[in-house]
Amino acid sequence: MINSVETTDWREARRRSAHDAIIDAAWSLVSEEGLAGLTLRDLAYRAGITAPTVYAYFDSKNAIYDAMFGRAAMDFADRMAEPSDYEDPRVALVTIACRFSQFCTDSPTRYQLLFQRTIPGFVPSPESYAPALRALAATQEQLALNGITEARHVDMWTALITGVVDQQVSNDPGGDRWTRLIDESVDMFLTHCQPTHAPRKAASRPTRPKGKKT
Amino acid sequence: MINSVETTDWREARRRSAHDAIIDAAWSLVSEEGLAGLTLRDLAYRAGITAPTVYAYFDSKNAIYDAMFGRAAMDFADRMAEPSDYEDPRVALVTIACRFSQFCTDSPTRYQLLFQRTIPGFVPSPESYAPALRALAATQEQLALNGITEARHVDMWTALITGVVDQQVSNDPGGDRWTRLIDESVDMFLTHCQPTHAPRKAASRPTRPKGKKT
DNA sequence: GTCTATAGCTGGATAGAC
DNA sequence: GTCTATCCAGCTATAGAC
Numbered sequence: 265m266i267n268s269v270e271t272t273d274w275r276e277a278r279r280r281s282a283h284d285a286i287i288d289a290a291w292s293l294v295s296e297e298g299l300a301g302l303t304l305r306d307l308a309y310r311a312g313i314t315a316p317t318v319y320a321y322f323d324s325k326n327a328i329y330d331a332m333f334g335r336a337a338m339d340f341a342d343r344m345a346e347p348s349d350y351e352d353p354r355v356a357l358v359t360i361a362c363r364f365s366q367f368c369t370d371s372p373t374r375y376q377l378l379f380q381r382t383i384p385g386f387v388p389s390p391e392s393y394a395p396a397l398r399a400l401a402a403t404q405e406q407l408a409l410n411g412i413t414e415a416r417h418v419d420m421w422t423a424l425i426t427g428v429v430d431q432q433v434s435n436d437p438g439g440d441r442w443t444r445l446i447d448e449s450v451d452m453f454l455t456h457c458q459p460t461h462a463p464r465k466a467a468s469r470p471t472r473p474k475g476k477k478t
Numbered sequence: 479m480i481n482s483v484e485t486t487d488w489r490e491a492r493r494r495s496a497h498d499a500i501i502d503a504a505w506s507l508v509s510e511e512g513l514a515g516l517t518l519r520d521l522a523y524r525a526g527i528t529a530p531t532v533y534a535y536f537d538s539k540n541a542i543y544d545a546m547f548g549r550a551a552m553d554f555a556d557r558m559a560e561p562s563d564y565e566d567p568r569v570a571l572v573t574i575a576c577r578f579s580q581f582c583t584d585s586p587t588r589y590q591l592l593f594q595r596t597i598p599g600f601v602p603s604p605e606s607y608a609p610a611l612r613a614l615a616a617t618q619e620q621l622a623l624n625g626i627t628e629a630r631h632v633d634m635w636t637a638l639i640t641g642v643v644d645q646q647v648s649n650d651p652g653g654d655r656w657t658r659l660i661d662e663s664v665d666m667f668l669t670h671c672q673p674t675h676a677p678r679k680a681a682s683r684p685t686r687p688k689g690k691k692t
Numbered sequence: 693g694t695c696t697a698t699a700g701c702t703g704g705a706t707a708g709a710c
Numbered sequence: 711g712t713c714t715a716t717c718c719a720g721c722t723a724t725a726g727a728c
Contacts, residue, residue: 527693
């Protein structure tokens with residue numbers, strides 16, 4: 265009995281490692297050919313198997329994208345949730361912003377899959393998506409340590425950092441034209457949002473413009 | 479002679495309008511099917527012709543994307559360069575930010591083609607790209623009227639506004655969760671960057687953190 | 693310029709032997 | 711589980727009659 269259980273475990277482990285090896289090959293492939301360049305033939309060739317064998321591990325091509333998404337989301341959550349060495353909450357916040365930026369610029373393709381949703385029919389499954397929520401929670405925690413708790417300020421934060429990364433990836437790939445602005449951007453953000461340090465001026469501002477919104 | 483010239487003009491005009499009609503159909507199609515959903519058959523059907531006839535007007539599929547890009551860039555530049563009614567330079571800046579946001583959320587597909595470069599082998603031709611530079615110039619002009627001239631601050635501006643739009647399109651399509659933050663974001667930006675109103679505090683800040691950049 | 697017909701290719705996915 | 715062989719659908723692009 266024990267033997268049979270062990271055998272099952274072996275097989276399960278083998279299967280898992282083969283599964284993972286295919287996803288490894290998939291990431292390797294798309295990092296060269298782009299997200300849309302993933303084909304089952306090329307993937308199988310790179311993984312050292314044939315195309316039909318891929319179907320022994322994944323039901324469809326989208327299932328492969330989903331597994332890729334799942335691994336990326338896991339890596340993302342792990343990276344964001346790493347404990348920070350810094351006492352100063354502001355420095356810790358800069359650190360988390362730099363981590364995010366680094367994570368995205370490390371692999372623009374991964375950034376595209378995780379955050380830009382550019383694959384036609386693909387929507388990540390809840391299981392694959394779950395780790396991303398963990399990462400958001402870690403960010404909110406750091407913001408809270410800086411006295412930022414209002415929902416609109418959290419949204420301003422994500423927009424600010426996403427914008428830096430987006431410009432960096434789109435217009436200066438491999439460089440640091442935008443990422444080097446992170447420190448100053450965090451300053452700007454905290455000065456504006458922190459209730460204690462900078463008394464809000466928004467309330468006392470006289471008139472609001474009528475922009476063409478929606 | 480005159481007659482022949484006129485005839486040539488007619489033909490040229492007819493050709494141009496047929497050309498434009500195809501691009502119209504192309505935009506109509508991708509707005510429903512997504513950028514990657516553009517096929518010559520569907521496009522031809524929607525334009526009331528057959529697939530081979532498309533080749534009488536465009537050399538290849540990428541040439542169609544390029545013409546689509548060109549028109550979008552033209553529309554973009556026109557919109558950004560519209561004169562502002564507002565005297566107050568801050569209000570004018572908010573207006574231009576709202577215009578940009580509106581332009582992008584009006585058609586996420588157009589946003590994707592213009593700013594996200596997600597088509598595999600496609601790179602816009604210089605002629606198609608040119609109008610985008612005109613739009614950037616218009617933005618820089620408005621920034622200058624607010625006393626913003628440093629290159630890094632211009633980059634911070636583009637990141638700020640791009641981030642808002644990117645989050646809006648990606649995470650709340652059709653809503654205004656992020657676009658409604660534009661007014662406050664511009665406040666934050668100007669308070670930080672305007673040399674006259676807010677004396678810089680960056681120079682007097684004691685220590686800088688060591689984020690993991692690049 | 694517009695059509696019909698089709699070439700030529702590549703893709704995802706399946707059948708069935710081993 | 712892995713293979714060979716193949717199906718079938720979709721695509722871009724071309725040939726050639728009208």
